[in-house]
Amino acid sequence: KNMATKLNLPGPKAQEILKRDAATISPSYPRDYPFVMDHGKGTEVWDVDGNRFLDFAAGIAVCATGHSHPDVVKAIQQQAEKFIHISSDFYHEKWAQLGEKLNEIAPFQEDALCFMTNSGSEAVEAAIKLARYHTRRSRFIGFYGGFHGRTMGALAFTASKAIQRRHFYPMMTGVVHVPFPNPYRPRLSFDPTKADYGDAVIQYIEDFIFQYECPPEDVAAFLLEPIQGEGGYVVPPDSFFPRLRALCDKFGILLIVDEVQSGMGRTGKWWAVQHWNVEPDMVCAAKGIASGMPLGALIARKSMMDWPAGAHGNTYGGNPISCAASLETIRLIDESFMANAAKMGEYTLEALAEMAARHPSMGNVRGKGLMIGVEFVRNKETKERGKDIRDHTVHQAFEHGLLLLGCGRNTVRITPPLNVSKAEIDEGLEIFEEAVTEAERRLLGG
Ligand code: PMP
DSSP states (O other), X not given: OOOOOOOOSSOHHHHHHHXXXXXXXXXXSOOOSOOOEEEEEBTEEEETTSOEEEESSHHHHTOTTOBTOHHHHHHHHHHHHHOSOOOTTSOOHHHHHHHHHHHHHOSSSSOEEEEEESSHHHHHHHHHHHHHHHXXXXXXXXXXXXXXXXXXXXXXXXXXXXXXXXXXXXXXXXXEEEOOOOTTSOOSOOOTTTOOHHHHHHHHIIIIIIIIIOOGGGEEEEEEOSSBSTTTOBOOOTTHHHHHHHHHHHHTOEEEEEOTTTTTTTTSXXXXXXXGTOOOSEEEEOGGGGBTBSOEEEEEETTTOOOOTTSSOOSSTTOHHHHHHHHHHHHHIIIIIHHHHHXXXXXXXXXXXXXXXXXXXXXXXXXXXXXXXXXXXXXXXXXXXXXXXXXXXXXXXXXXXXXXXXXXXXXXEEOOOTTOOHHHHHHHHHHHHHHHHHHHHHHTOO
């Protein structure tokens, strides 16, 4: 096999822009390597120096239909020519149309009402407020490793990296965290002959949290990702969501799923929670929902969105260009991209599992559809975290034309656009394996 040629990065034009960026843009953005975008088409992107890359990050699981899909571009152009803004004090058709679509795909039988936002964090904020409003209860349960955004309400749930919280207290009060059922790294002891790790987490909530610290009748909602994203692409055991739903029903607690990263067809179903046949009470969506135009949505059961005019609002809710992009995005996902995500996801998972057997550092491969995580270790037996191997792999991949993003402490996420082709998957995986090989040679020896 001929190894993809090593690019000389960053190129001269990129270097110039990096310098200007450093002079004026907040240094808080977590950038791992210097990709400076010029343009993109589908899964391919080009930097300002003319280098070509495959984008296996899809922005950050946002470009569901690939970069600048012509149908989405056309919808944006047409809407921009008609009108760009009318405030949420008024009405327009695409907003209502998007509400109808989201109602159609909402993962519960009951009709849905939607609150549109500009981002995932704001969808989470809306969910927190509505849960308190509807239940008149004040407390919540969140999960370690969860990521829900960086605004003060969402941040109170976010617990995937300590730096996201350092020096930011006090934030919203009332959130208790419990371990997420990560089957690869269980934190709670349990008897595997009697229960699986999903049961163990539920039992911990019932026998510990509810008994010692947080009476269930004070809890408005559980808020969690069906598959953790920023926390490391963690898939819970199958028993977990059905049991969590039963626990919610027992105590009148709402189940809010944050599908900002896992939703909109990425896992091969509209919503990841549907893999476990569980109906949540509210869904937070964003990222893939409008192919990159800023849009988020809180989708709630109609009976629960019972707040009156004036209780919650925003200037840009239902932005017409974002709505137009979203309607086109949903049409494309529905037509064929979601089926492609399921098919390509299965193919990629299998290929990565085979690859993992050849590589001592690929400790765990997991995911659903095109939401796939590869966790790197220094040793498969001890599971010692291989953060350095992960980081080196991501850099090597970049230098050979593949954009990847890390997540968690030592995991790489594989999240190409939902319409990625098999040839592109093959090309990307080949670069990935070369990168892993190089990282192992350098950091594991041998
Ligand atoms: N929830 C989840 C699950 C996310 O992955 C993210 C973003 N990574 C957010 C919420 C926050 O979304 P945004 O950055 O659009 O505010």
